[in-house]
Amino acid sequence: MIITDVFARSFRHTTRRHSDSAGHAHPGPEHEVVQGILTIRTEDGHEGHSFAPPEVMRPHVLDKYVKKVLIGQDHRDRERLWQDLAHWQRGSAAQLTDRTLAVVDCALWDLAGRVLNQPVYKLIGGYRDKVLAYGSTMCGDEIEGGLATADDYGRFAEALVARGYKGIKLHTWMPPVSWAPDVKMDLKACAAVREAVGPDISLMIDAFHWYSRTDALALGRGLEKLGFDWIEEPMDEQSMSSYQWMADQLDIPVLGPESAAGKHWQRAEWVKAGACDILRTGVNDVGGITPALKTMHMAEAFGMNCEVHGNTAMNLQVVAATKNCRWYERGLLPPVPRVRRRAGLPEIAVRPDGRRGLRARARPARSRRGHRLRPHREQPRG
Numbered sequence: 466m467i468i469t470d471v472f473a474r475s476f477r478h479t480t481r482r483h484s485d486s487a488g489h490a491h492p493g494p495e496h497e498v499v500q501g502i503l504t505i506r507t508e509d510g511h512e513g514h515s516f517a518p519p520e521v522m523r524p525h526v527l528d529k530y531v532k533k534v535l536i537g538q539d540h541r542d543r544e545r546l547w548q549d550l551a552h553w554q555r556g557s558a559a560q561l562t563d564r565t566l567a568v569v570d571c572a573l574w575d576l577a578g579r580v581l582n583q584p585v586y587k588l589i590g591g592y593r594d595k596v597l598a599y600g601s602t603m604c605g606d607e608i609e610g611g612l613a614t615a616d617d618y619g620r621f622a623e624a625l626v627a628r629g630y631k632g633i634k635l636h637t638w639m640p641p642v643s644w645a646p647d648v649k650m651d652l653k654a655c656a657a658v659r660e661a662v663g664p665d666i667s668l669m670i671d672a673f674h675w676y677s678r679t680d681a682l683a684l685g686r687g688l689e690k691l692g693f694d695w696i697e698e699p700m701d702e703q704s705m706s707s708y709q710w711m712a713d714q715l716d717i718p719v720l721g722p723e724s725a726a727g728k729h730w731q732r733a734e735w736v737k738a739g740a741c742d743i744l745r746t747g748v749n750d751v752g753g754i755t756p757a758l759k760t761m762h763m764a765e766a767f768g769m770n771c772e773v774h775g776n777t778a779m780n781l782q783v784v785a786a787t788k789n790c791r792w793y794e795r796g797l798l799p800p801v802p803r804v805r806r807r808a809g810l811p812e813i814a815v816r817p818d819g820r821r822g823l824r825a826r827a828r829p830a831r832s833r834r835g836h837r838l839r840p841h842r843e844q845p846r847g
């Protein structure tokens with residue numbers, strides 16, 4: 466069916482999640498945030514939706530790039546539409562970002578699922594409908610009852626195992642924590658967690674992203690003694706050669722890149738350079754489900770796992786449609802007292818009507834008081 470309209474709406478909802486300057490989440494007082502929802506509509510009224518920050522789908526980006534590529538096109542031509550948008554990035558003065566490509570690509574996949582009444586992972590080609598989730602902690606903090614000490618991490622790890630997690634990833638202390646970063650404190654937290662959960666739980670770390678080579682190496686060597694499964698983003702991922710240097714010296718698997726630019730092309734370079742042992746992709750990191758799948762399949766060709774970054778239904782579709790990743794990342798989790806305990810393993814089931822998961826998310830969020838929020842729609846130009 467032919468695409469006839471692309472428009473953005475935004476809505477307000479409350480959250481206790483606060484982000485710091487590195488993009489990490491921390492618990493805090495409830496506050497109101499604005500979220501964006503992109504909709505792609507076809508001539509017969511079918512719609513596909515996806516969420517992103519409103520600035521990612523602002524009128525300038527939709528009018529100057531997205532609508533020019535999509536409107537009048539067959540909604541099923543996701544590969545060509547993605548390539549056309551990706552090629553336009555070079556001349557967009559950095560205005561057409563990977564995050565915009567991601568929200569457009571995900572809305573096109575959602576649209577295809579709704580038209581065919583199928584969950585997206587089944588359209589891609591399902592591999593599984595259950596996957597183990599690892600608990601991905603929030604970063605360390607200086608909050609009473611939070612993750613302020615190594616023992617706090619140990620206690621929280623026990624609580625996560627009690628909820629059924631078989632894997633835990635620690636995001637350790639980073640600025641704005643006053644004394645962070647600190648390799649010795651990172652290792653204390655990791656040791657406390659290993660002590661608390663025993664040898665059979667998979668443990669990983671996602672550390673301060675700007676350690677020096679020597680600090681990152683010291684951290685990696687310490688983790689090897691604790692039997693960790695991987696070390697993630699301890700240095701700036703723009704320096705692939707630093708990761709090559711570190712991977713050459715460590716036995717613990719190096720996982721990445723998460724935040725490095727360059728989509729699946731850059732990840733191919735990391736594989737070629739031996740800069741990682743486990744690859745990483747994520748719908749929001751590489752520009753959508755389409756390039757995330759390209760990354761997964763490329764990793765598979767090299768006999769490598771590729772772990773998918775972050776929550777969301779879109780990342781879950783990629784995990785459910787591929788063999789070479791072990792986990793779904795469930796996070797970021799803070800040790801909040803009111804956590805509802807769910808029975809059984811925290812496996813994330815891709816519901817048979819997985820699309821409804823997207824549809825449910827596509828409705829404007831409801832306020833805590835349960836009434837529908839007033840979505841306001843950017844008036845389509847022209």
Ligand SMILES: O=C(O)[C@H](O)[C@@H](O)[C@@H](O)C(=O)NO
Nearest residue numbers: 487488489490671723774775
């Ligand atoms: O909000 C996020 O995605 C985090 O800050 C991100 O960095 C974290 O999810 C991560 O690194 N996971 O591996």
Ligand SMILES: [Mg+2]
Nearest residue numbers: 671697698723
């Ligand atoms: Mg990470």
